[in-house]
């Protein structure tokens with residue numbers, strides 16, 4: 001599962017001096033430019049940023065990761081997860097990771113990851129590669145099936161999306177990690193563009209649909 005164009009970044013330089021950002025850095029005892037941008041704390045400062053209304057959503061990434069990594073399919077070892085960000089950072093998470101459930105501590109972990117490139121230092125479970133744009137990264141995955149989740153695409157029933165053969169195939173599904181608007185990148189020509197429902201669903205609900213139905217293939221395997 002790839003969470004694409006997710007709104008995960010450190011506070012951009014343009015707003016590190018904004019009083020709301022300075023105050024939140026002081027409260028948490030952190031350097032402003034190393035903090036994760038969070039719309040719930042930095043909303044006034046973010047009005048100055050391009051795309052300010054959709055940025056700063058580490059909560060979406062956290063909920064997505066918890067949903068995907070704690071699914072039955074993940075516990076059977078059938079799921080790997082990667083997060084691509086608006087700045088083309090590429091984060092891989094070792095499937096054995098027991099992800100932190102507390103949101104504040106999760107943000108602290110991601111801040112450390114942005115600083116050092118790998119956490120925890122002794123045995124890295126999360127690794128970050130900078131400047132890894134989405135399409136070449138997907139290409140390098142050499143998927144047998146590439147599914148691009150998009151509410152504007154042709155409708156498919158979630159329960160009919162996967163066939164038994166998919167258990168032995170490398171299936172990559174791409175979900176948008178942003179709260180509003182559309183992908184900035186167009187889907188590759190080889191992708192199956194799929195809508196699961198007539199309305200927009202949150203990122204983690206889409207991850208839940210995919211992991212439940214993919215996981216069900218393994219029930220009597």
Ligand SMILES: C[S@@+](CC[C@H](N)C(=O)[O-])C[C@H]1O[C@@H](n2cnc3c(N)ncnc32)[C@H](O)[C@@H]1O
Pocket residue numbers: 148149150151174175176177178179180181182183194195196197198199200201202203206
């Ligand atoms: C919250 S949505 C993105 C914002 C949404 N386009 C909007 O304008 O409200 C997050 C992602 O979940 C996936 N998604 C949401 N609803 C979907 C649906 N009905 N079918 C398939 N994928 C969906 C897409 O990948 C989408 O980019």
